[in-house]
Amino acid sequence: MFFNIFKRKKDESQRLKKEILAFGFNDPNELIKLIRPAVLIDGTTKSCPPGGSKFGGQPDLPEELEWPTFNDEAMVFIGQVNLSEISSLQSGMDLPVAGLLSFFIHFKEPENEFGAEYDFEPGKEEFKVMYFDNSENLIKKEFPSNLFEGYQFAEKRMAFSQHFQVPTTEESSYIVHSGLDQNDRDKLFDFERRYADGFMDQIGGYPIPIQQGVDLDWAAATVEKVEDRYRKSLELGQNYVNLFSFTLQYSFEIIGDSNCYFGITNEHLKDRKFKETILILQDT
Numbered sequence: 001m002f003f004n005i006f007k008r009k010k011d012e013s014q015r016l017k018k019e020i021l022a023f024g025f026n027d028p029n030e031l032i033k034l035i036r037p038a039v040l041i042d043g044t045t046k047s048c049p050p051g052g053s054k055f056g057g058q059p060d061l062p063e064e065l066e067w068p069t070f071n072d073e074a075m076v077f078i079g080q081v082n083l084s085e086i087s088s089l090q091s092g093m094d095l096p097v098a099g100l101l102s103f104f105i106h107f108k109e110p111e112n113e114f115g116a117e118y119d120f121e122p123g124k125e126e127f128k129v130m131y132f133d134n135s136e137n138l139i140k141k142e143f144p145s146n147l148f149e150g151y152q153f154a155e156k157r158m159a160f161s162q163h164f165q166v167p168t169t170e171e172s173s174y175i176v177h178s179g180l181d182q183n184d185r186d187k188l189f190d191f192e193r194r195y196a197d198g199f200m201d202q203i204g205g206y207p208i209p210i211q212q213g214v215d216l217d218w219a220a221a222t223v224e225k226v227e228d229r230y231r232k233s234l235e236l237g238q239n240y241v242n243l244f245s246f247t248l249q250y251s252f253e254i255i256g257d258s259n260c261y262f263g264i265t266n267e268h269l270k271d272r273k274f275k276e277t278i279l280i281l282q283d284t
Helices: 012-023 028-032 182-195 214-220 226-239 266-270
Strands: 036-044 076-082 100-105 127-132 156-165 202-204 240-247 259-265 278-282
Touching: 012 028, 012 156, 012 182, 028 182, 076 240, 100 240, 214 226, 214 240, 214 259, 214 278, 226 240, 240 266, 259 266
Parallel strands: none
Antiparallel strands: 036 156, 036 202, 076 100, 100 127, 202 240, 240 259, 259 278
């Protein structure tokens, strides 16, 4: 959850602590321990310089690198983040301080006015997360002929701001492994309803779910046996961080209205193994 009432103050972390203390939790300090920073993203109409952070448009890639494909169809370019633009903000993750993160997802062409058919747990071959440590030696790629014209989105420059969050649901490994008692876990829902400002595109922090905690879905995607998924997701989910989450609804509405969440373990992030990223979609 993030809090629009905190935008008036620079130290949002302290304001969030005050709201937690005033809410009536049995042990508010246990929830305060869970506060994480997040980088919120707002898409603007400003022009984007080469190598800049943006939703849509044409990606900046190495000249020798082809546009990513799946089943001979070009993936949709979701966006890129120039990490130097957020290096002064806290994400709660061990991100590189420079370089470019690029995100691609394959989507079928829309079936009707409600969008395309897609899996909510795409295979790793259906999306790409790429990191380029030098964002200067890149060129803007032309839209390929095998990319559906409706998926050739106009670019929107990303603007960033600092926020702080706590988990929004007790159905999360972050909560299960916390010191919160059951009474305070139950109160999270009311706390979120009172202060939250809805889903936002973001880097780091806690992914804001539509259903259960996204951390459980990230972890479950790595568990082969269905009967082991819930138990192991509760155990493994706490190791995942929110690399990038966004909604299709605002910038990519022709595809659908689901929320998309890229998650990666702290270990893989530290080792810069972005190919190990997990993508999960949630919808109502």
